[in-house]
Structure formats: structure tokens, C-alpha cells
Amino acid sequence: MLSYNPVIKWIVRGLMLAMFLGCLYMPYAMFGVLPMFTFGNEYAAAEDALQKDRQGDAIVPAKISDDMVIGEGKPFVSAEELAQAKKDWMWCGFCHYTAADAPHRIGPNLNGIIGRRVGSKDKYFYTEPFRAAAKAGTIWTEESLNAFIADPAGLYPGNRMRYAPVTDPAKRDRIIKYLKAYTQ
Numbered sequence: 001m002l003s004y005n006p007v008i009k010w011i012v013r014g015l016m017l018a019m020f021l022g023c024l025y026m027p028y029a030m031f032g033v034l035p036m037f038t039f040g041n042e043y044a045a046a047e048d049a050l051q052k053d054r055q056g057d058a059i060v061p062a063k064i065s066d067d068m069v070i071g072e073g074k075p076f077v078s079a080e081e082l083a084q085a086k087k088d089w090m091w092c093g094f095c096h097y098t099a100a101d102a103p104h105r106i107g108p109n110l111n112g113i114i115g116r117r118v119g120s121k122d123k124y125f126y127t128e129p130f131r132a133a134a135k136a137g138t139i140w141t142e143e144s145l146n147a148f149i150a151d152p153a154g155l156y157p158g159n160r161m162r163y164a165p166v167t168d169p170a171k172r173d174r175i176i177k178y179l180k181a182y183t184q
């Protein structure tokens with residue numbers, strides 16, 4: 001019978017092993033998840049610092065209300081722009097918090113990212129391109145952030161942030177404004 005053929009038996013075993021290894025690798029390939037280095041245990045302690053914003057589905061620092069970020073001299077000109085920015089931010093927020101006392105998620109906490117050294121957050125396991133930039137003392141600017149989200153795999157090749165390029169410049173602007181607004 002076919003199933004007793006030893007060659008086929010080993011091919012099937014090989015396929016099963018390949019599938020098993022594929023399952024282990026998938027979360028890394030798709031989301032850059034490293035279970036050993038994702039500090040979920042800090043999450044409960046940090047809950048207080050965050051609130052779920054139902055309107056925009058974003059998780060924002062509880063201390064910062066809408067009126068603090070909309071108006072003259074503030075990041076957003078209108079409630080509509082802020083609502084749109086929260087939507088644009090939604091996927092970033094899946095992997096990053098911005099509140100000072102919030103933990104890391106899949107990606108590092110982005111509090112104060114503009115003006116901060118690249119790859120410099122404590123207790124976060126960065127990949128080599130970010131570690132090299134940290135050593136070189138590279139600072140995140142609005143321009144470099146803009147270039148990074150326009151092509152996450154391009155600016156720091158080999159990093160493990162899995163996100164599609166944000167091709168719309170207006171959307172990139174709003175995301176950067178969001179980072180500024182929710183970082184105080």
C-alpha cells in the first residue's frame with residue numbers, strides 16, 4: 001500500500017516538521033513578535049495610565065484630553081483632524097503605546113520619540129540596525145520618522161517592525177502629530 005512506502009512516510013514527516021517550524025516562525029514573520037522579550041507583565045500596572053478611546057479606537061494616555069491637543073498652537077486644528085489621526089494611528093497603537101508610564105507592546109514605547117535617540121528605550125530588545133543607530137547617537141526627527149513610516153523596511157534594513165509603508169503624506173503628518181500630542 002502507498003502509505004507504507006518508507007519514502008512517502010519520510011516525505012510526510014518532513015512536511016509535518018516544516019509545518020511545525022512554520023507555525024513557530026509565523027508570529028515573527030508577520031508581526032515581529034519575540035515572546036521572550038515582550039514585557040506583557042508590566043501591562044496590568046500600567047492600565048491606569050491608559051484609557052480606551054471608543055471614538056477613534058485608539059489607546060491614549062488618560063492624562064491627555066482632547067481640548068489639550070486641539071486649538072491654536074496645538075498639534076490639531078479641529079476635532080475632525082484629531083479623529084482622523086486616531087484612526088490613522090490605530091495600527092501603530094496595536095504595537096506601540098505612547099504614555100510615559102506605559103509598557104512596551106510588540107514594539108517599544110514611543111513616548112517622546114521625536115528628539116529621542118533611536119533604539120534607546122530601556123528593557124526593549126531592538127534588532128541590530130536600531131542598536132547600531134543608538135550607538136551612533138542618531139536622533140529621531142520629524143523628517144526621519146516620516147521617512148521611516150514611509151518605508152519601514154527601507155530606512156533601517158533588517159529591522160523587525162512589520163508594517164506596510166504609509167504612502168499618503170497627509171496620513172504620515174497626522175501620525176507624527178499624534179505622536180507629538182500624546183507623548184507629553
Ligand code: HEC
Pocket residue numbers: 030031032091092093094095096106107108110113117118119120121125126127128130145148149158159160161162163166175
Ligand atoms: C506589527 C507591529 C508594529 C506596528 C503595527 C508598528 N510598529 Fe513600530 N515597531 C515595531 C517593532 C517590533 C519595532 C522595533 C524594531 C526593531 O527593533 O527591529 C518598532 C520600532 C518603531 C520605532 C523605533 C523606536 C525607537 O525606540 O527607536 C518607531 C519610531 C516606530 N516603530 C513607529 C511606528 C509607527 C509610527 C507605526 C504606525 C505607522 C508603527 N511603528 C507600527 C512594531 C510595530
